[in-house]
Amino acid sequence: MSNHAVSTTxxxxxxxxxFKVSYGKLMMWFFLLxxxxxxxxxxxxxxxxxxxxxxADETQMEQLRTExxxxxxxxEMFHANPDGFVGEMVDRGIFAETQWPAxxxxxxxxxxxxxxxxxxxxxxxxxxxxxxxxTMVLAVEAGQRMERKKVEIYMLLTIVGGxxxxxxxxxxxxxxxxxxxxxxxxxxxxxxxxxLFFLVTGFHGFHVLSGVVINFIIYLNVLRGTYxxxxxxxxVEKVGLYWHFVDLVWVFVFTFFYLI
Amino acid sequence: xxxxxxxxxIHDEVNYDPIVWVPKAHSHGTKGLWKTFWILxxxxxxxxxxxxxxxPGYFRNGIFIFLGIVKAAFIVYSFMHLTxxxxxxxxxxxxxxxxxxxxxVLMLDEARYWLDLNW
Numbered sequence: 001m002s003n004h005a006v007s008t009t010x011x012x013x014x015x016x017x018x019f020k021v022s023y024g025k026l027m028m029w030f031f032l033l034x035x036x037x038x039x040x041x042x043x044x045x046x047x048x049x050x051x052x053x054x055x056a057d058e059t060q061m062e063q064l065r066t067e068x069x070x071x072x073x074x075x076e077m078f079h080a081n082p083d084g085f086v087g088e089m090v091d092r093g094i095f096a097e098t099q100w101p102a103x104x105x106x107x108x109x110x111x112x113x114x115x116x117x118x119x120x121x122x123x124x125x126x127x128x129x130x131x132x133x134x135t136m137v138l139a140v141e142a143g144q145r146m147e148r149k150k151v152e153i154y155m156l157l158t159i160v161g162g163x164x165x166x167x168x169x170x171x172x173x174x175x176x177x178x179x180x181x182x183x184x185x186x187x188x189x190x191x192x193x194x195x196l197f198f199l200v201t202g203f204h205g206f207h208v209l210s211g212v213v214i215n216f217i218i219y220l221n222v223l224r225g226t227y228x229x230x231x232x233x234x235x236v237e238k239v240g241l242y243w244h245f246v247d248l249v250w251v252f253v254f255t256f257f258y259l260i
Numbered sequence: 261x262x263x264x265x266x267x268x269x270i271h272d273e274v275n276y277d278p279i280v281w282v283p284k285a286h287s288h289g290t291k292g293l294w295k296t297f298w299i300l301x302x303x304x305x306x307x308x309x310x311x312x313x314x315x316p317g318y319f320r321n322g323i324f325i326f327l328g329i330v331k332a333a334f335i336v337y338s339f340m341h342l343t344x345x346x347x348x349x350x351x352x353x354x355x356x357x358x359x360x361x362x363x364x365v366l367m368l369d370e371a372r373y374w375l376d377l378n379w
Binding site: 015017018019020021022023026029033036037040041044045047048049050051052053054055058098102104119123126127130133134136137138140141143144145231232233234237240241244245247248251252254255259260 | 270276278279281282283285286287288289290293294297300301304305307308311312315316321324325327328331332335336338339340341345346348349352353356357360363364367368370371372374375378379
């Protein structure tokens with residue numbers, strides 16, 4: 001291994017670290033930059049398709065909002081229609097292939113009841129992911145002070161947060177698929193809406209899943225004392241960078257899919 | 261890491277081994293991190309509140325995208341510690357992302373053209 005050691009101190013001979021970070025952390029940053037471009041392309045692609053469709057008529061939407069305010073039991077309200085709430089929206093022309101559906105009418109479910117709670121579940125998911133980002137950064141901070149016990153606790157909390165987020169996403173996908181949204185069909189409007197929803201949230205969810213797996217491996221290493229022995233917890237910091245990036249991407253998934 | 265008997269100093273800045281070299285870590289405290297958490301929480305609640313108070317349109321969407329970029333900046337600079345990194349690293353990460361802002365502007369203009377074309 002002695003050939004790795006650089007004896008010269010001249011910058012262009014490789015005798016200095018130009019970014020003043022370790023090799024692994026620099027590569028993590030560059031990987032995240034490339035991943036940011038991938039997600040940017042997906043989300044900007046979604047936004048482009050979304051804006052090339054007209055949205056639902058605003059006076060009709062206003063009327064619907066007064067008709068079914070927050071907390072309305074939509075199953076009870078539209079039980080006369082054989083296809084329920086979605087069928088009623090299709091009959092009224094609010095869900096049509098020629099216009100983009102308003103997110104408040106698509107993402108209005110909450111576990112445990114059938115009440116109209118628009119955007120509340122996704123807000124909860126966002127909160128869970130932000131919280132797990134906080135526990136992750138606290139693990140990194142404890143690692144910088146070499147406090148192994150705290151790193152263990154915060155890493156475990158981060159993993160739990162990630163699993164909770166994945167559970168929420170599984171539930172949301174189940175609801176969405178149950179209502180007839182597939183990669184190739186979509187009762188809420190244009191097919192591209194469902195296709196891009198599954199593609200982008202699926203790609204993000206897969207990042208969360210791999211983040212949980214990597215976090216778990218690092219957590220086991222913390223338990224074994226690998227980093228204590230190594231003299232630094234930079235591995236926790238590197239996996240932390242990845243985890244925060246996943247949170248960062250969710251900020252934009254939330255913005256583009258659920259708000260716009 | 262010349263051999264197992266004489267381990268190299270992983271923090272040595274002068275005669276450093278690029279494979280194992282790590283700068284000395286030091287904590288910047290948790291106060292700033294909690295501040296970032298509250299900012300993210302408030303901005304997310306503001307997002308949902310604005311969704312129900314402002315009529316849909318370019319103005320509202322512009323606010324959402326702007327708030328998204330603000331939240332992203334807080335995550336990158338505070339949670340990912342970019343503030344404390346060397347300025348060359350900061351520039352290498354942040355400047356390429358400006359292309360994305362250009363891509364957003366470009367593609368939204370394209371989308372408006374498709375909208376006029378189709379409907």
